Amino acid sequence: MDSYVGTGDEWTVAGRKFASRLVVGTGKYKDLPTTAAAIEASGAEMVTVAVRRVNLSDRNAPMLQDYVSPQRYTYLPNTAGCFTADEAVRTLRLAREAGGWNLVKLEVLGPAPTLYPDMPATFEAAKALIKDGFEVMVYCSDDPIAAKRLEEMGCVAIMPLGAPIGSGLGVQNPLMIQMIIEQAKVPVLVDAGVGTAYDATFAMELGCDAVLVNSAIAMANDPVLMARAMKAGVEAGRLAFRAGRIPRRGFASASSPMTGLIG
Amino acid sequence: MDSYVGTGDEWTVAGRKFASRLVVGTGKYKDLPTTAAAIEASGAEMVTVAVRRVNLSDRNAPMLQDYVSPQRYTYLPNTAGCFTADEAVRTLRLAREAGGWNLVKLEVLGPAPTLYPDMPATFEAAKALIKDGFEVMVYCSDDPIAAKRLEEMGCVAIMPLGAPIGSGLGVQNPLMIQMIIEQAKVPVLVDAGVGTAYDATFAMELGCDAVLVNSAIAMANDPVLMARAMKAGVEAGRLAFRAGRIPRRGFASASSPMTGLIG
């Protein structure tokens, strides 16, 4: 269906294969038709669903499922809006009962404005959910030790933040993201902070398996156009990572501190 | 032929329309078949040809035209290897006689290692070429005053360097590239310095009309894969520019110097 992907470069999480390396959110759009159009344009195969915020069951109101087909897209219920481990665990149990979803995205956030992941609560919730049979993709800080432990506990994907949720700042600490990628045996997805297409391209060139984008598409001036931009940006980054870029070369003499100074 | 372009977002130089915003070089490849395959993969419609270096006339040796069809691609003869205005003018006159090419890329370079554009010589050559009826796309420094004067002289496109030729460093001074773009009424192409896909995405998000890439494709580990990456990267940047990105937002209090400090 796409000329860039689906040609032996799929990635796999919890035994499921995906050609698209762009995972998108379903919230923050002005209405459901726009949500549907942007997701279609993004080429995404997996979408996150904030089960506490999205109408999944009230047949008298517009339902997400009517616009974004659960048959076509892998729904990834998340715990957006949960600030404790308990809330997160309860939310996902209810979601499983309602929709049968076993593959989930766990996020337990600290207070605004950073909404930085609360790591102890995240560990606690991950432990409970894994024990409960969930396949847990986990939003986390860019702490490489924490990332490794979440993997060892049984999380099926590690999702370090690039930058605070909604900030649009792009990957703030590429060194740590790379450390996490290098040591991981499960997929690593950069989550949060992508603001525009080149942030997604950059994240993919670091070597991650996929990128999750929500606000940057939903709140762009033209969400559908930005969805296409993100699709292309993710593909560009993945292809460049695989292609092997030329080295960066400065020209000053060896004795100068240029290598250290050039951004 | 492509789902992203050809949909009303063409750019025009010297009266010719192009859907692809990626211009690629034809040199530095290991052989002509690879050249052809990478150019095909890049989706480019315009290719630069170093007329002093490429075999365009010796029928006993492999000729570029046999691999990269002048019927299919717009050949843009350039003056690579010319270090004076005279050389550059003579080179393009010979090229016009041989191949009829009137739309050309002028570059007059200073010495290695920077190969920085020699601006006085560039002005001199541009003047002579325009007088001679050429349509001149001109490689130049990121000096906004010089860029404006080259346009006023009659150059049909302005091509400021992103970074030194072959450096792969990406756009070093986005502020000046943006100043050039803002004031230009002719197309602006970022030329030189692109090292990988996100550099191309970034350049396009600055608002330029197109990007020229040579070494970053030709010398990548896998040139064909990198050509596809650049194609996608350029499209991503263009789409994101059109889509209108979300603002970047820090979270520190207004009194802090964060805005100034965050890279």
Added chain:
Amino acid sequence: MDSYVGTGDEWTVAGRKFASRLVVGTGKYKDLPTTAAAIEASGAEMVTVAVRRVNLSDRNAPMLQDYVSPQRYTYLPNTAGCFTADEAVRTLRLAREAGGWNLVKLEVLGPAPTLYPDMPATFEAAKALIKDGFEVMVYCSDDPIAAKRLEEMGCVAIMPLGAPIGSGLGVQNPLMIQMIIEQAKVPVLVDAGVGTAYDATFAMELGCDAVLVNSAIAMANDPVLMARAMKAGVEAGRLAFRAGRIPRRGFASASSPMTGLIG
């Protein structure tokens, strides 16, 4: 004693006042005379001492105290080389018995090459040490939630990493360092990662109370000269922070994405 500091701009940790905002390490120098000379040049009043690595008690070998007077400098014993909470706690108890040091720097590290702080072990050790009556300055990740909790537990200073130990990369995530500074009521010191003087200046301009430097001085070509550079750099950053910098101003029109793109 110094024209820049000591003029009402002291900082206070655990009830002790310091005029110098540069804390330096005592290890990694080629010999003790160089250690002494560099520390003297740095203007530091507080020095970290890796109690497991430095000779503090064998009178038959050169002792740190003979070169860096504990009467003149506040010794800050640290737990370098400790990879578990238990080791860290035991090390500092022994140090207190030996030298009476109550103000300490806790660091519990994960494995090389990052030596990233092991946050759960750090919390565990901090809890035990505080219960034991220690005044704990704590090396930690740039996680603002963790930083706040360490403060709430009773740590007397928060010391987030700028970049991995010994990397010389400077502050990698200024946004998170600023978040930590904004919310802290105890001193915040940027610890680890400073590579050269402008990294120290930059860290201070973020608003932190002090900077800790070790490798960047001890392993510079000329440690004494670099110690003077760091002294000046820290003072420069502090003064600039207090002086209130001019805003950064781009020049492109409001509709362009420049603000977001310029580093």
Added chain:
Amino acid sequence: MDSYVGTGDEWTVAGRKFASRLVVGTGKYKDLPTTAAAIEASGAEMVTVAVRRVNLSDRNAPMLQDYVSPQRYTYLPNTAGCFTADEAVRTLRLAREAGGWNLVKLEVLGPAPTLYPDMPATFEAAKALIKDGFEVMVYCSDDPIAAKRLEEMGCVAIMPLGAPIGSGLGVQNPLMIQMIIEQAKVPVLVDAGVGTAYDATFAMELGCDAVLVNSAIAMANDPVLMARAMKAGVEAGRLAFRAGRIPRRGFASASSPMTGLIG
């Protein structure tokens, strides 16, 4: 008079020695007493004077000389406000007649908002001034070819912009500044664009001989405090440059693109 400089690390321009590597402007302050206090605090020995804007001769109004002694400070008349070569040459001739100043700073600017140096006009004015016996320190773009030619024409110092005048953005293209420094046999001063202390520290670590600062001091919330910050920042950068910094080290495996990606 200062513990950092005056110890064999002077720089020389047109045969005159200076210990301070910070050159400051005399304009943009709220009043002359503040001008004097900030210059005193900056430790500068050379000050630029916009001869078209500053009162140097009307004895009925406050005169710069009464606050900033020409006996103590080397006055460097500049051509601020000149937009053509003619104006610049005439301005400096008048200044020489009035005050005997032979060492001058030439700047011929293009239009606001960038006030980017007009390089052809700069060359023309430099030629006339040198012929006329002036010792010309020249503000210019970061074009290494132009810089070399200005030196070859006889300019006594090269002063490339770090960023547009008044932008406070810091050095935008350190690579080109380094190229200019590497090839120059006369002093190189980074001029324009410094916004805060760490920009000055950074510029000095690139290896330039001195830094010129005006707006960043004059328009800071507290100009005197910022003058002290700049003094310390310039010294820090110079000392660090001489000391030889540790290399920057990432930790990812050799096959990864980290070196290229880390800013």
